[in-house]
Amino acid sequence: MDVGQDRRDLPASHQAARLNSGRWSARAQRLLEASYKLCVDGLHEPLRRCLGDFEQQLFALAERARQHAQQQDLYSSRQRVLQDRTRFEQRFIEQVGEAFNALEGDATRHAPAGSTGSTGTKTWKSLELLDPVEQELTMAVEQLGARGEVRHSSVLYELGYRMAVLIGSPPLEGAKLPLGPHALTQAFQRASAELTLPLAHQLLLLQSFDQWLIQPIAPLFDSINAQLQGDGILPQLRSIPIPRHLSKRERPAKTPAAAAAAAEPAHAASSGGGAGGSIEVLESLRDLLAQQRANQAGPAGQSAGHVASSDELQTALGALQQHLAQVTGQASRELRSAQRLRDELLTQLNVGKPQGAPHTQLTGEQGDTVELVAMLFEQLGQQLQQGGNAHNLLGDLQLPVLRMAVADKGFFEKREHPARKLLDTVTAAANDWLDGSDDESNRPLANKLEQLVARASQEPPSAGLYTTLLADIEHHLALLTRKAQAAERRHVEAAQGRERLDQARHRAGELMAERFTQSPPRGLLRALLDRAWSDVLALTLLRHGEDSEAFGKQLAITDQLLGRLPVGDRQQLQQNVEYGLQQIGMHAEEAEQVAQRLLGTEKPDSAVELPSATDLAMRLKQHQRLGEHQSTHPIQPSQPVQPGQPAAQQSARHEPATVHPAQAPEPSPRERRIEQHLGKLPFGSWFEFVDPATGQIARRKLAWHSPMSGRCLLVSRRGQRGEEMTLAQLAHEIATGRVCEVPEQRESMLDRAWRSLTGSLRQSAGAGRSDPQEPNRR
Known part of the structure; x- marks a missing residue:
């Protein structure tokens, strides 16, 4: 993405931000055009990032598509966006300008519903069925605009009053404010209509629009407000936000179910993405922690002393981080419990203090943040495959992520927070791509992840740092995915x-x-x-x-x-x-x-x-038969599958004319049912192969199977050919427990970890309420 694009390369609509003249006074015309120009300049780069992010998402979804038709639809949508990108930006800016030009007719739009015209007769519209696609898009646009209104309510309040003064109308709000989230979202939807994207792709595009334009648009509103205020438009106007009570201990405590319900929306995958969930996620989780402590051991008393400030806590975390970076042992890379993290932080906070001086303590919120991050990493560690390299990387990321969570509460409240996305991406990449071996193919990715984690550990935490690291690893993973897809296609074509x-x-x-x-x-x-x-x-x-x-x-x-x-x-x-x-x-x-x-x-x-x-x-x-050098002999059902080893290396190599394979036993009714189920699975389904000798687990993807011969091809994450057998043999392996099907996971590892964390807190917090007198039972 060319962030520093030359202004001469911008479309004409970006260069000449002009509105229809003659509708307002000279001063109003000048200020509205200046506001429109600020809008055009401020939205250009975020719009380019939005379309670029949308293209990357379409490409990633196409690479993971299980059906050929679905993959072609994704590639087709991406191609349309690439070809019509410049024209799309022009349409969007023109739609925003139309919203400005429509301000003159605001008085007529305030006419009561059902008012009659000059003839005194009502105009009736014909009834028609509601298009489900149009209804879905309309609801998505309204929800996105509503979330934006809530998110920027304070600055929009001032902007609506000041622009209303310019045109002499009541305060502008909702869709009537041409720069508001409602109007911008509607303009974006009208501009994207000519792309003729499928419904799912349009909703995905709206998510990118929310992430890249609506969520970070507050500075643009501030600059327009500052310009109008500097020109004498309501210079004394100030919005009065409703005070938010951060100290929730003074209010009636929420029930565990209510606190968990407030915490889960920000962690669950929503259609709007971004920070569309509760704005009190951290406080809700702290409520659950307080309930858990009360049920287990009562409220923990905190000794008197000086409480650490944010700067002191960051200094202690930085010192602890540098100390662990200098220690080259396995203990320095393991996941730390909440108690261990708290003890190490208190030690760093009190280093060098004279004997008898009051000790520095963590505040309640700081201690809860440390505990929640430790519990989150514990849930992530439980989801990792055994023997993988992801545990070490997860341990190295614990302190950098904790520093970010302490510095920015948005880590808990924003699903698209850069630190959360980086944590999810690194964990998933190490868990899926690295198998714990020293294979040469694993070293480039392992080195890249090590460098990324090392940089996160050495530099101060910031959203910009994590955004840069995320873009770097996503680019590397995209290259790996394309190579794996190419290798898989070659093996599938060879099998076909x-x-x-x-x-x-x-x-x-x-x-x-x-x-x-x-x-x-x-x-x-x-x-x-x-x-x-x-x-x-x-x-x-x-x-x-x-x-x-x-x-x-x-x-x-x-x-x-x-x-x-x-x-x-x-x-x-x-x-x-x-x-x-x-x-x-x-x-x-x-x-x-x-x-x-x-x-x-x-x-x-x-x-x-x-x-x-x-x-x-x-x-x-x-004489060697045609294609004989490519053929492999499928393993017999009686032989255990050795994960990670091609079937050609597990079976004896003999001439086909002299091979007399053992007669396979008659499949059981359960094996027949499993085989029928396997025949209906889409390509891309995953299986776990368990080595009975070592217990090592290897994942293989069903890349292809023949409906005629029943032969199937299984490949690794990198597209390398693994076990090649028939569906009947795979069904036998599943029936014997050496292979199991991996259910499709619609949530990411981090989302599942958040859900598990909230569920465990809810269960612990509600245990005491359900039966406080019940003794502990095994």
């Missing part, structure tokens, strides 16, 4: 090619068997037709189809060799046989020898003696 080859070989075998029943060959001819020439038929069938002229010609050659059709030109027949054998990889000299010995066309005066028919027949039997 082998499937088509097997089908073609099967059909060629059927046609050859029909001819053998009528004209059974012997000796060299039998070896040629049974091994090499059947591959020639299969290759021709695969390339041209059964009804093609080329395949008909190969069948005619087969009939000539079997004596079913007369041979007109033996030299031409020899050339056709040689060409066909060369097509399946046989050397030209060997193909010529086989054709000459078979048709008896060798030259009497040739100095080179041809091999015998028996020798050539043995060579044909030992």
